[in-house]
Amino acid sequence: MDHAQPAVAHDKYYVPHGSPWPFFGSVTLFILMVGAVMTLESGGIGQYVLGLGFLLLFGLFFGWFGTVIKENQAGIFNMQVDRSFRMGMSWFIFSEVMFFAAFFGALFYARQLALPWLSGEGAKHLTSVILWHDFEGGWPSNGPAHLGPSGSGSTFETIPALGVPLINTALLLTSGVTLTVAHHALRAGHRSVLKVFLALTFLLGFLFVFLQAREYHEAYTELGLTLSTGIYGSTFFMLTGFHGFHVTIGALMLLIIWLRTMNGHFTPQRHFAFEGVAWYWHFVDVVWLGLYIFVYWL
């Protein structure tokens, strides 16, 4: 409006160009969802549609983020834009926390309320008498019908907390430390330390995913523990599965940050992408601690 008025507290406002990526992204999501619906309902051609959706999704990430990185390297973002990015990322992580909260809520509800009620506790005595009079409740449980991969009457074993899960805990906690070392190195301008410790971080992340995948394999082939193993299998695989998925995404993000570091991106003062990924990684770490305590240990 008033061009003569000098801005005091802010730089001049920044408003970006129009961009094809959001619309492209909406079409992508639509194709992805249609593909998923077709795959679930009839299989066949749906898998190709789903595959196309994922392909486009990668295109979206490369295109959209690539544009933003280019703009950032050209130095056209002011501090206000930087702050917007930071706030946006932290609120996004809050939404992720709430997503996990839904599944933790399901776990607590099943353990503390649903299973005791099914075994006749509280005011639910009749449930026990009429429907499931042999059912004792307790945890771990695959329910009164003992659902599992071989139908009802299945038995299963759980993964002991002191085995690979403990190693995985150590891996993730260590990766948190290496990431912090890398961050300090970035701020102090020690680029070589930064590169090494950032690489260590995502390698630890991928190692975690690898060990987790081996655990899943063991659970499916030897322990009788699958997604269909009653409420234990449901909560176990949905919680650890979504977590593992987030670790994979986080490790990929770390990898990209590392590649950008190798290309000389980021300065000691300005490195939002690095910090955003670091927050995300610590979030994934904290979720794991919750998982370790409530899913594996207690």
Place this chain on the structure above:
Amino acid sequence: MKTVSTNNVSADRHDDHKPSGIGRWLFATNHKDIGTMYLVFSCIMFFIGGAMALAIRAELFRPGMQFFDPGFYNQMVTNHALVMIFGAVMPAFVGLANWMIPLQIGAPDMALPRMNNYSFWILPFAFTLLLGSLFTPSGGPAGGWTMYPPLSLQSGNSFPMMIFAVHLMGASSIMGAINVIVTILNMRAPGMSLLKLPLFCWTWLITAYLLIAVMPVLAGAVTMLLTDHYFGTSFFNPAGGGDPVMFQHIFWFFGHPEVYILILPAFGIVSEIIPTFSRKPMFGYDAMVYATASIAFLSFIVWAHHMFTVGMPLAGQMFFMMSTMLIAVPTGVKVFNWTTTMWKGSLSFEPPMLFALAFLFLFTIGGFSGLMLAIVPADYQYQDTYFVVAHFHYVLVPGAIFAIMAAVYYWLPKWTGTMYDMTLAKWHFWVSTVSVNVLFFPQHFLGLAGMPRRIPDYNVQFTDWNMVSSVGGFVFGFSQLVFVWVIIKAVRGGPPASAKVWDADMPGLEWSVPSPAPYHSFDTPPDVH
């Protein structure tokens, strides 16, 4: 598209030059363009959802089956709710937020303009998926918008379409909400402290917080439905140790804050309009802010009042009854503050004020019936009757939707630069307000007499009030065409509106820019006094 900018490197378009062609809309980053798209989309969805409502009212005009089979009736009930909540009311509020928040806080645009466009363009695709499910061999989702298992798990091909549509709507809402929060927290003009923020921004700030907190929970709940249906999980299957009631708990943990998501921005709108047309500043501004925050906090601990009859421990019923009644306190603060703002004011009754006043009275009726429903022993009688339908339609139609219409009538001259046809708008108001009461008030009687909701047929003793209600429904439905006509007329031209638009001394920054508001509102931060 390209403009030569000589005096700065950071902003590439800062004059009033609009991009041309379809690209302006598909690739939009301008908050006003995106806001307009949201509002137009919401209007289309309002009429689609409204057509479904009229189908329901036509079927219910007489006892016995008239037009549809019961399955199709259930599809109408389910989709009417999903379309109106996620397609009409929420996008309308986001559209208003897009248009007005940057103008009100002195910002050039939303903080994250591209994500803004993303969150809009997801919506048409989400609703294509949802409404497309109506044309599948098994028909659309018919288990109610609450998607309770095991019923919802028995839907046909429409089941995954509904689930993924809800995922998309959730993604859109979360991105929209992040944008609103970041815009308000980061883009305010210097000097605009939080307690100088217009109340519309305040209510939206808190609404956005609620959205980010609960939309992911809904995503989690429907994901569990999906895995129960296709991947053999037992979240809601007692045989495997799960519990269908657990879905209701998770769903309403989302659902109750969602109710406030649908009404808090309406509170904000009314808090803008009543002071303007009373020519007095808002009475108890700070109290309004704290009341909004209290309502938001309480919304997280009242969810089980939607499910008193499913069987829960007495202590649970007591807790949720008391916490629900507590909400009446901050809500009462708001109603008293609006009333007190008008006290000894110099009132005038232009269309926005008329709608705001109708909101004040009719929303309060909905609030009181809510208080009745909160009483556990009484709720055993009311649960799943038309009384519940009357209750939430009172808070949503003459509540949320009247507030949206009030907002459109309030800010339309700022958007188009022209004054709309006041006479026609007043006609729209009076016909709507009378017919909406004819439509919904008899439903209280029907519910108290025991007529169940979501059933296409009913006992003959309910006939009279159902006929009255249906007549009200058709009059209300068709009178909304007047609303569209007023808007179209104003967009095509009319007497020019001044920058202030209304004959009152309003502090809001949106009145400091000319009407229509320039394509880029503020290039440099304005002064706030």
